[in-house]
Amino acid sequence: MGTQEREPLLRMENITKSFSGVTVLADVCFDVQRGEVHALIGENGAGKSTLMKIVTGLYAADSGKVFWKGRPVEINTPHQAHVLGINIVHQELMLVPQLSIGENIFLGRHPVGGGFSRWVRWGDINHRAKSLLEGLGHPLDPKRPVGELSIAEQQLVEIARALAFSAELIIMDEPTSPLSEHETTRLFRTISQLTARGVSVVYISHRLKEIHQVADRVTVLRDGQHIATKPISEASTDNLVRYMVGRELSERSSESKSPVNGDEALRVEGLTVRGKFTDISFSVRRGEIVGLAGLVGAGRTELVETLFGAGEVESGKVYLDGQQVAIKSPIDAVRHRLALVADDRKAKGLVLGGSVRFNVALAAPKKFARYGVFLNSAREREVANDLARELHLKTPNVEQQVMYLSGGGQQKVVLAKWLSADSKVFILDEPTRGIDVGSKSEIYDLIRRLAERGVAVLVVSSELEEILNLADRILVMHRGRITGELARKDATDELIMHLATGGDVH
């Protein structure tokens, strides 16, 4: 961590930015020391992204000053930011999957021969890419196409790309949301290697626990205002949550619940799809929340999507309310009142250009139709309004396009879609990924309310805290198999990790 007396690498003073009259940043000050990891946190819409877009030259501030190594600078284009040494690793990775690691690292500025020779020097590219990756402790073959890599490895390529630009400041936007806990630990090792070289990192995240692991200092923004900047040692999780939301949250309901005795709603026996998962058997009762833990790549998403009819079953049986059913497509699944809140809500859950009302009615057309075919907009609006109120959806009205809602708001619309379809079994795959703290606890409350109403709930999550917080019973998957089942009272972080990693405790 850099010393406080020295001039910081980056200093932003009194940054104000508004868009057509809406102030999104008001008088915000922010600085980054050399070799420091500075966490930037806040709910969605707090102004984190806008602040970082000003640093990287995508937006110009209305007023305020930016100093780089003590000198006032104007960063008007992303190119200028790159030249200074400021790079961003985006949440959605910006790599070309068909090109090799080496090509991606040097994309746009392949080293070419001197003088008039414009031939690309491949030897150079691969050699330099290799040494960059080795420097980060990950000797990947630079000739491999990026499309073959895991998300974690792709992130590494982005980081190597930033270093190839001789970056001195790397901004990471929610880097761990697609990563498993194991990969997260590896990313943190990479980050400490970066800071050891004197590179600074701005770390944007929703996960407070991680911030304590990785950051030196933390800055909290709320509604475009700077709320606090503290050394991490002086910032407790409770405090940070309070800064972010401006109110107390009761996230953890630790009271012991009596075991659930509802009838069996969903039962799976020996479900197998070769190469994805093997011999999966479990059941979920009405009113029960079953957690499905495991590392990314354990086969959980494949399992729940197959259950929902999006993939072909090789062998095994599925029972709903004691009756064996054949779910060959999501059409069958919806007919049997199954709901899947998929891991990627934008890709699989919502028609982003459609309104809240449109999306809420998506999975239950018959329910809203007159004579089975004609739309009943009034009824749709009524149901959508009711659900919006129940879920505390922040939207001016239900005709709002869902693309304009926050991540948490969008996830609530997905939930509303299944609620309006009167689903009896809810399967939720990473239900709070990339969602701000406030919406997160609201979604937890909703999941609990669902169970109280007698819905059977299966929650897939890579966040141990989420699983421990919600589930009555926990299944753990590792490499396509269920490696353990734990009652709520017996489950601990360590035990789940042990089962999820196939015995190796990390």
Added chain:
Amino acid sequence: MNTKDATAAVAEEPSPIGTSGATSDLPSDSGRWSRAGSGIMRRFGPLLGLLVTCAVLSFLSPYFLTFDNLINVFRQSSINALLALGQLLVIITAGIDLSVGSILGLSCVLVAMMLKAGVPWPLCIAAGACVGTVLGMINGLLLTKLRLPHPFIPTLGMMNVARGLAFVISGGFPISELPQGFRFWGAGTIAYIPVPVILVLAIYALFHVFLTRTTLGRDVYAIGGNKQAAMFSGIPVDRRLTMVYAVSGGLAALGAIVLAGRLNSGFPLAGDGAELDAIAAVIIGGASFFGGVGTVWGTLIGALIMGVLRNGLTLLNVSPNWQKVVIGVVIVAAVWIDVLRQRASTRRRLVRK
């Protein structure tokens, strides 16, 4: 004149997929206004284009703004309007149908040959419509069952197959002198209004209801808006897509009946290149190539803009070659305006982040 009706319908109908600019809210007043402005642009842009074109042409040619000429424009646009309607459904699902021109050609020849063979004309019309629908359905089945990567492929194949068959069964010769009862559908009038015009208006009204007021229409928008989300919501995506291509083929066959009636002839080259005119009308009418967006009345206006331009340029003695150049520029300009509009709304969206 029914651009008036179209105006009213376009003005009152919120986009079926949901939001209407006027009712949506943003934190700031200025934002709200610009959003509302963009909604109006989307809905009125094509109509405005049509009115401006008409205004300019009526200054340039005294003959343009006469009842006879306007009716003539509408009649000339009717075949393109029919093809464009099918194309609209396909484009809303983020697809494309390259085969409609050829399906028109094959149906045209087939119907004419049946008529010549003495089959009663209502039967011939029904048979023609069936053939078009089945060919379209084959497009849809090729797309959904064989999992071909993009509708471009099956419809490109069908485009060649259908055109080839049209030449094969006709031997390459036109089949002329068709019975009077049949010709009524292409050349007849009811109270001065050409039958094709009435047909187009009736079918457009029907499809307007279909797209905006039925669950099937809703599914079509959902599939175009996000195919995967539609699939995960239990919408029978494959069945809907097959239906959409079948409808497109059926409307192409209807176009064939109008054309054969009007020209008193079925010929294998009928509808050559018509698929591109249909696509142009849909795009000029404000539909998005990325799917999920597009309206029936916008498409009608798109078809009329093309008809008015061709008619006006002909009145002004501009050669057909130069007409092509103008139409090309209009297509690109119309989409460019749409791009500008979208860029503006994206910028407003970023405001909120």
